[in-house]
Amino acid sequence: MNNESREVPLLFTPIKLRSVVARNRIVSSPMCQYASDDGGPEEWQLVNFGRFAMGGCGIVFGEESAVEARGRKTHHCAGIYKDSHIASYRRITDFIKSLGAVPAIQLGHCGRRASQHGPLKDRALLSEAERPWQGISPSPLPPTPGGAIPREMDESDIRATLVAWREAAQRSIDAGYDICEIHGAHGYLIHQFLSPLSNLRSDGYGGGLEGRMRYALEVVEAVRAVWPQDKPLFFRTSAVEGAGGVWGIEETLALTRELQQRGVDVVDCSSGGVGGDGPMPGVPRVPGFQAGYAREIRRRTGMPTVAVGMIADAHHAEAILRDGNADLIALARGLMDNPNWPLHAARELGYADPLGLVHQREAQRLRLLEQHSKEYPPGSAIEIPFGPGEQVSYSWQDGIAARNDRR
Ligand SMILES: Cc1cc2nc3c(=O)[nH]c(=O)nc-3n(C[C@H](O)[C@H](O)[C@H](O)COP(=O)(O)O)c2cc1C
Secondary structure (H helix, E strand, O other): OOOOOOOOOHHHOOEEEOOEEEOOOEEEOOOOOOOOEOEEOOHHHHHHHHHHHHOOOOEEEEEEEEOOHHHOOOOOOEEOOOHHHHHHHHHHHHHHHHOOOEEEEEEEOOOOOOOEOOHHHOOOEOOHHHOOOOOEEOOOOOOOOOOOOOEEOOHHHHHHHHHHHHHHHHHHHHOOOOEEEEEEOOOOHHHHHHOOOOOOOOOOOOOOHHHHHHHHHHHHHHHHHHOOOOOOEEEEEEOOOOOOOOOOHHHHHHHHHHHHHOOOOEEEEEOOOOOOOOOOOOOOOOOOOOHHHHHHHHHHHOOOEEEEOOOOOHHHHHHHHHOOOOOEEEEOHHHHHOOOHHHHHHHHOOOOOHHHHOOHHHHHHHHHHHHHHHHOOOOOOOEEEEEOOEEEEOEOOOOEOOOOOOO
């Protein structure tokens, strides 16, 4: 079959979301770096996220970026809560765009999961000397037994955070982002409102599902009000909670229908973050462990979805799309392991021009490498010159031309 007649793998088919076109359906998933000082990104983020654009991803997320300073988990979490952050993010978005990818930001607020160390110190609570601050949450319940008690948010706290979400979205536009994702998963502030395990309120922001969804929907409305109509808005959900949780797929379907009406374009399907004494078992970590949630949401609501979670095999990714289970495939650790994953996936799926995915500086040299590997078929007689009159035969078995030792 020649290249022209070969079907383009869905993974490498462009996707149009509102007016934004991504060159393929591979997304580098949001990844916290814990490498910021007072919120703004540094060299680390430029290189780390830049390499995923260089490797051929269609959409490149940064990390969860807090909408206000107290909404960071650690002193080193990223944030976009000051106008002075804009220029440092702009450097990253310019670079990502120059490489043909779409830059995306995930906005978040950790709520009660504040004032910790990062994963390298097992997320231990900050000591008094380490400038701790108090988290805020719908109810004064610690994130884990024995953890720090957050302050219960009153209506003015809720209003203040909604302003922070809106302003952070505005800054994200000014910083050059084309996609904005609201982090509604993983036990952070929005999820704390959604779950009856972390929300015991009796006012209009608690109680039944409608009350518990209210904060999430007001955040979406606040962000959508400033996020341009021609740019897509994503929402990351924990489709089911963690071990001992109670929020499940039926609640997520109800939430998705509300998100749909408020201008959310894509639901990014994750899981976990809140647990307790509920009946839910933990989600086993197997390839595609959350893809079934993406399928269910897409099929039952018509909402486009992102499938994420240990998807490392190109044929698996392609099958998820081909079977109509998701519109985009996100990878986090798979890209850390191999930032050129898109290029390798393109080769595996028989995409006509895999090297078209990387910058021509790289592509030109990699084409030569491909050419060399075809010039001399394995096993053919080869001599390596060691001087004008000396040729040494090359052993394919040993991978070396060895001069005679007795010479
Ligand atoms: C280093 C690292 C940081 C992460 N940070 C975030 C984050 O900021 N926001 C988020 O929603 N998920 C975050 N995640 C979760 C990933 O986006 C992804 O959903 C998860 O790792 C499953 O995908 P994977 O199996 O391809 O790694 C992070 C994951 C990793 C490995």
